[in-house]
Amino acid sequence: MKSHAYPNFPSRTWAEVDLGAIRHNVRALKRRAPTSRLMAVVKADAYGHGAVPVSRAALDAGADSLAVVTAEEGAELREAGIEAPILVFTDLLPDGLALAERSRLTVTAHSPESAKRIVARPGLRAHLKLNTGMNRWGVDSEDAGEARKILGERLTGVYTHFASADSDEEATRRQIEVFEAILSAHDFGDALVHAANSAAALWHPSSHHDCVRPGIALYGMHPRGDGGDPADEGLRPALTLKSYVANVRVVAPGDGVSYGLTWRAEEPTRTATVPVGYAEGYRRALSGGASALIGGERRPILGRVTMDACVFGVDAEVRVGDEVVLVGGQGGEVLLAEEVARRAGTINYEITTGINPRRVERSYRNVQRS
Numbered sequence: 360m361k362s363h364a365y366p367n368f369p370s371r372t373w374a375e376v377d378l379g380a381i382r383h384n385v386r387a388l389k390r391r392a393p394t395s396r397l398m399a400v401v402k403a404d405a406y407g408h409g410a411v412p413v414s415r416a417a418l419d420a421g422a423d424s425l426a427v428v429t430a431e432e433g434a435e436l437r438e439a440g441i442e443a444p445i446l447v448f449t450d451l452l453p454d455g456l457a458l459a460e461r462s463r464l465t466v467t468a469h470s471p472e473s474a475k476r477i478v479a480r481p482g483l484r485a486h487l488k489l490n491t492g493m494n495r496w497g498v499d500s501e502d503a504g505e506a507r508k509i510l511g512e513r514l515t516g517v518y519t520h521f522a523s524a525d526s527d528e529e530a531t532r533r534q535i536e537v538f539e540a541i542l543s544a545h546d547f548g549d550a551l552v553h554a555a556n557s558a559a560a561l562w563h564p565s566s567h568h569d570c571v572r573p574g575i576a577l578y579g580m581h582p583r584g585d586g587g588d589p590a591d592e593g594l595r596p597a598l599t600l601k602s603y604v605a606n607v608r609v610v611a612p613g614d615g616v617s618y619g620l621t622w623r624a625e626e627p628t629r630t631a632t633v634p635v636g637y638a639e640g641y642r643r644a645l646s647g648g649a650s651a652l653i654g655g656e657r658r659p660i661l662g663r664v665t666m667d668a669c670v671f672g673v674d675a676e677v678r679v680g681d682e683v684v685l686v687g688g689q690g691g692e693v694l695l696a697e698e699v700a701r702r703a704g705t706i707n708y709e710i711t712t713g714i715n716p717r718r719v720e721r722s723y724r725n726v727q728r729s
């Protein structure tokens with residue numbers, strides 16, 4: 360066998376994030392909602408893409424503000440020197456409200472009681488979230504007037520969130536009606552009005568209001584989660600998840616592979632062991648069905664994904680040190696996050712958000728605008 364220098368990669372498994380794709384997607388979304396502002400949703404470390412670099416790229420491409428879920432996520436952006444407005448979506452505990460005040464974050468009131476906790480801190484501004492049918496967060500219509508009154512001058516925005524903008528036109532239309540009825544029943548002054556997540560930004564123009572609030576589409580993924588091609592919406596996936604072939608062997612007929620020996624060779628089978636497992640965020644549900652790209656071709660997973668590794672069936676061309684693409688493109692082939700999600704019985708959101716940054720190094724391409 361030809362001898363190779365042993366490869367040196369950033370980590371066992373690594374993620375490459377194309378900030379050019381983030382900028383492209385922000386511009387594409389702005390074209391879909393040309394008269395609205397754009398709030399880039401960068402919660403959960405920008406859906407696993409890295410909140411600071413993604414926020415910088417999104418703002419650079421024309422996003423007006425950012426949204427997170429915890430005060431700590433907002434504080435991280437402030438500490439990195441980001442000065443754009445940052446909205447925190449959820450109800451915060453007292454320590455979170457204190458951190459939000461110190462970090463100049465805008466918080467969300469979800470009830471008259473949470474509005475009272477907010478106005479007790481003189482430095483805080485708030486958006487009021489209205490429940491229009493999702494029934495998770497937000498103030499119900501009958502309490503909206505009271506919460507609005509408590510917030511007084513501190514109110515700078517009012518919003519709602521759709522339950523099924525990716526799948527149910529009728530339910531979304533009903534939520535828009537409820538939202539607009541509450542908006543016209545009270546005086547919200549010049550508060551910023553917003554509702555549209557990615558699906559609504561793409562497919563429900565009547566929900567665009569003053570500002571759209573996309574998350575998943577910023578990353579070039581499809582709002583349907585486990586299907587649909589982002590390219591059809593003019594979106595470009597930003598993340599590629601890579602690893603490498605760390606070991607090759609030939610498994611003899613009758614022998615099995617990985618825990619439980621759930622896959623057995625029928626003939627001498629060349630296999631590649633790849634150092635990615637569910638501790639990296641490569642889900643165990645991908646066992647025995649998914650594939651990865653190695654040498655520009657789809658290669659099937661043999662047996663179970665384990666915590667730290669999994670095994671693929673390969674041919675004689677594949678060598679130790681070859682690059683493996685778990686999500687993304689290689690040669691002419693592409694494995695979309697939507698396809699990987701479908702194989703794992705989940706959605707693209709969970710695939711990228713589940714990548715473990717303590718195991719998976721991230722690097723960035725196209726950091727500067729070209």
Ligand SMILES: Cc1ncc(COP(=O)(O)O)c(C=O)c1O
Pocket residue numbers: 400448520555556557558572573574575576582
């Ligand atoms: C309140 C709120 N707005 C907007 C978004 C962005 O949603 P999407 O990623 O589907 O665009 C989310 C994410 O779940 C959210 O919780």
